[in-house]
Amino acid sequence: MMKLARLFCWAGFLLPAVAQVTYQDLKTADPRNWLTYSGSYSSQRHSLLKQIDSGNIHALVPKWIFHVPRQERLESVPIVVNGVMYITQSRAAYALDGRTGRSIWSYRYPSTLGQGDNRGAAVYGNRVYFTIPDAFLIALDARTGSFLWQSKIAEAKDGYWAPAAPLALNGKIVTGVAPGDYGMNGLLAAFDAATGKQLWRWDAIPKPGEPGNETWAGDSWKTGGGDTWLTGSYDPELSLIYWGIGNPAPDFDGDVRKGDNLYTESMVALDADTGKLKWYFQFTPHDTADWDAVEIPVLVDAPFEGKMRKLLVQANRNGFYYVLDRTNGKFLNGTPFSPHLNWATGLTKTGRPIRVPGIEPSLQGTNVCPSVTGATNWMSPAYNPDTGYFYFEAVDGCQIQLKAAQKFRPGGFPFDATGVTESPEGPLQTYIRAIGLTTGKPQWEYKLIGARVYGAGVLSTAGGLIFAGSPEGSFLALDAKTGRELWHFNTGETIKASPMTYSFKGEQYVAVEAGSNVVAFGLFNPNEEGR
């Protein structure tokens, strides 16, 4: 500093130092920033920003594009702190000027054994955290991209990798691993935000002698899967982390792992300080359809049957929408949201699926609905407290599911025991759906014509808007109440990431990653010359 001051002979007025990201900031979630993967600890993805609304949405124009070299498909959600945007890809992180898309720094990890998707960063203090395909948590200086430290989450040489955006809590960073489909057992780990030291670790598959191990036949728990590849949510008052757990392995051959296979296909609540399991709720006991339950848990305080409740809701890949009490994991309500659901006729009073016998993978093939891709997937949902609706992307359809015996091979190889073929019952079809928060009752749906696969997540804003993206490249805004299409833009590349919004110096922006680009939108401003 002295050097700079000398250089300019300068002793003038200073801007106050901008505070680094504190735990309080993360809890408050100022709508001008977007500090976590899902925008806030509750993961509602509802922004209070309303400069862009249903009345002026026609004036929404692209403001800038940032192209990420050597990347085909970005899947991260940008993080924004005081106008600075952080994005990540599998081995790299970038800091951008959120108003102009101009680069401030970039960081590239030297080399990795593996490859894989990356879904974003976490910020805490003056640091940016992200994970790399070799299952390390990386800490960078948020102002320069300088590498500070790395900590191992799991063994890359065993086949682990780490795609999830980490979650920053009070002085600790929590993250998980992939892939369960290789028979690699999942875990969650917390690291000291300053030093990278591991503080606790929770294993998703209980070992012999631990509660839950009895839900695995023989030694099948050893290759049980149950990974943690999408970011969870957090309730600071209860000090509980909520994280969805992935599928059991081998995916399609359940014969070798008889039992409920805990804690695969469950929502788990862990004590944030110790990593101890507080409660769990299993959506799909003994899953044979690869219906990972990692979908974002959305935390809402709302009346349920006349009483204010702390709720956790999730649209699950198995085709049901669940309402749980997040203090204890008690099942409150569950409704199918997929019209093609054929594997269960409903849910019991405790939320256990009532299975249709024979609807499971077979040697000759069985038509199972929803498909293996799931009735929904990693695409982030949203909740708008103004409408009381829960919004998410759904994929309707069926697939023929097959099974065959397969031996586990250590070192990171697929362990799915066969797979799927197309069902004659029509192609898959993608929708944006709105349902009642506590009832699960359908409110509206918007069909994404031409979309047969997963697309983007959704964003809700106080401007009465739902932003969504289609895998064919359209970015669009819908009326939150009616689902009516209000605006669209062809980004030219497939959209597989979830949109977000932020504001800087009084102007609101909406950004989404499309293919190899980050695209930011804002209202047309005729006074912008000179920008």
Next chain:
Amino acid sequence: MAALAQQTSNPPARTNPLSGNEQAIEEGHEIYNRTCTTCHGVNGAAGARGPALAGRRGYQRSTDASIFDAIQGGIPGTGMPPSGLAITDIWKVAAYIRSLRASASDTFVPGNVSHGEQIFWDKGDCGSCHMIGGRGGILGPDLSSIGEERTLRQIRDALTQPRAQIPDGYRPVEVVTTDGRRLSGILKNENNFSLQLLDSHDQLQLFTRDELREVRYGHASIMPANYDKTLSPAELQDLLAFLSRQARDKIHRSRKNTEHEP
């Protein structure tokens, strides 16, 4: 092409007995400037008929043996003739050519490394602007891998010779906003429409041009270039010994499964 590939990929397994020998490199330098500069440039630069031998290019021969073979036997099909030098002199020239390309971390740099580290943080005050291993300041470049990114000569020059140009991302800048606020810092990026700086409080500041009344660019790097005067020769050598060993990325590549780094 096939012949070339064969020559470069299957050299005899021979290494330079004079590798890294400073006196041999010095003598090799003299022999090179005396005999090779009909075609190649002086001091390893590009010449009238031969390419530059300094730098790191994909087409360059990189092993001791392949450089030796080219000097001894020439490169068939090109203008490179056999040199006719004695074998010891060939090894001396090969050692010199390797030294032109070697990063500081490839070079043996004598000195007291731990004393150099102490000078980095204390007397030299390098750590107030530069980071090594996650510790230090952020105004200047991170030096955790400087030993493999730069040659010894480049590091010595950075410490002792004022730079003709300030590298992108490190130019000092002072701005005055249209509402009269004055900030100084390091310019990270700019174009006709916007400017991004790291201010004197270590915070990023983002401006559009229309928000700025004045932009003053510093014409000198804030990096001191007089360490040959502020440090004793022994202290400077110790600092060089420390900096030349900063090769985190190389260390990282060789230690894939470390629990925790740095």
